[in-house]
Amino acid sequence: MSRPRLLDLFCGAGGAAMGYHRAGFEVEGVDIEPHPDYPFPMIVADTMDILADRGYLARFGVVHASPPCQGWTTMANRARGDWPKLIAPVRETLSEWGGLYVIENVPGARADMRSPLLLHGGMFGLKVDRPRLFESNAVLFGFTGPRTANPIGVYGSLDGRRLWTRADGTEQRAARTLEQAQQAMGIDWMEWDDLREAIPPAYTEFLGGQLIDQLGERAA
Numbered sequence: 001m002s003r004p005r006l007l008d009l010f011c012g013a014g015g016a017a018m019g020y021h022r023a024g025f026e027v028e029g030v031d032i033e034p035h036p037d038y039p040f041p042m043i044v045a046d047t048m049d050i051l052a053d054r055g056y057l058a059r060f061g062v063v064h065a066s067p068p069c070q071g072w073t074t075m076a077n078r079a080r081g082d083w084p085k086l087i088a089p090v091r092e093t094l095s096e097w098g099g100l101y102v103i104e105n106v107p108g109a110r111a112d113m114r115s116p117l118l119l120h121g122g123m124f125g126l127k128v129d130r131p132r133l134f135e136s137n138a139v140l141f142g143f144t145g146p147r148t149a150n151p152i153g154v155y156g157s158l159d160g161r162r163l164w165t166r167a168d169g170t171e172q173r174a175a176r177t178l179e180q181a182q183q184a185m186g187i188d189w190m191e192w193d194d195l196r197e198a199i200p201p202a203y204t205e206f207l208g209g210q211l212i213d214q215l216g217e218r219a220a
Contacts, residue, residue, distance in 0.1 A: 002026075004215050006208075007057065009047045009065040009090075013190045014038045015198030016064055016104065022201060023208025025062070037190055048086070051093045061215050062100045064204070065090050069106045087112045087135075095137070100211055103135045104199065117141075117207075122148040124202035127184035129172070130154070132199050138214050140207055152184040155196045 003026040008017045011029030017040055021027050029035075029042035030050050043050075047065070050056060057063065067086035087103060091114075094101040103113065110116060116133035123145030134140065153163045153174040160176035175181035178195070182188050186200050 004061040004212060005059060006062045006064060006211075007050075007060040008040075008042075009050065009063060010067055011035070011038060011042060012066070012197055013194035014040060015185070015187060015190075015201055016066060016204045018187070019201035019204030019206070020062075020064065020208040022205045024212050025208055028060075035194060037194060039189055048089070051090065054097060057097050057099070060099065062102070062211050063094055063097070064102045064104065065094070066104045066199070069109065085112065091135070100138045100214065101136060102138075102140075102204075102207060102211070105133055107131050107133060109133060119203045119206070120145075120147065121151065121184075121200060121202075122146050124186075124200065124206070126186055126200055126202060127152045128154055128200065130185070130200060132203060134203070134207060136207075136211075138211055140210050152180065154181045154185055158192060 003024055006020050006025040006027050008027055008029040011017060011031045013035045017027045017029055027040045029038050029040060030045055030047050032046050034044050067090055068084055070083040087109060091103060110133060113133055113135045116135045117140050118131060118133055120131040121128040127148060129148050129151040150170050151172050153172050156174055159174055161174050163172045163174055165171040178192055181195055186202055187195060187198060190198060
């Protein structure tokens with residue numbers, strides 16, 4: 001039985017892609033930067049150009065997009081920069097295309113997203129917090145789960161320093177080694193620069209199973 005096809009836009013090194021693959025999709029990625037560690041076929045191109053090609057999009061049953069998040073992170077408040085905010089134009093194009101889509105971004109983008117679902121590492125037993133929002137035109141269900149106690153920070157530098165302390169006394173420390181960071185994220189193929197930008201595959205494996213069910217319902 002053939003796998004449904006999923007297009008992974010702004011794909012990075014494939015954190016989202018691996019989750020969808022594990023859920024049962026055949027995945028192809030697109031990113032403007034090369035990522036030799038991306039574990040599936042990918043093309044290096046401007047994602048917005050790919051979105052404009054309706055014939056190309058028609059090859060896929062689902063499109064996942066992770067537009068650049070810098071415009072909605074604390075980084076945008078600390079440094080001046082013309083960070084692109086692409087959620088709205090990506091949504092507009094995917095809505096016109098008409099297939100199932102998922103748009104992922106950081107919690108700071110909530111005001112620009114439509115009824116997003118929040119997933120975090122504690123829901124999947126991971127050692128990172130890494131909250132992320134997922135908007136979709138499919139009906140996606142979430143669940144509740146405890147926040148990760150003493151999460152590992154997979155960003156910044158590999159130095160093990162304390163990043164912050166919660167009111168309950170738990171704390172987040174930066175990963176000390178690449179291996180520790182990989183284990184915390186559930187990712188074993190990425191180097192540091194890609195890993196710190198990734199989302200855990202557990203998130204999209206969970207969502208991907210729901211999307212496959214809905215594709216089956218559409219085909220019935």
